[in-house]
Amino acid sequence: MLWRVEYSGRSLKQIKRNHFSFEDVQVAIADAIRKLTGEETSTDMKKLRGVWSGFH
Numbered sequence: 001m002l003w004r005v006e007y008s009g010r011s012l013k014q015i016k017r018n019h020f021s022f023e024d025v026q027v028a029i030a031d032a033i034r035k036l037t038g039e040e041t042s043t044d045m046k047k048l049r050g051v052w053s054g055f056h
Contacts, residue, residue: 001037005026028043032045
């Protein structure tokens, strides 16, 4: 399965402001996708509370 991940301007600013490595963010997203598709990974994920506003 091929996944395409796009970043919003706000998320790119957040990555830059918090001095995250872009490669580390990509690895974390890939691990999260693997976990959501049922693969065994050592990624901790937390369910967020609140109402999801969807895509804008």
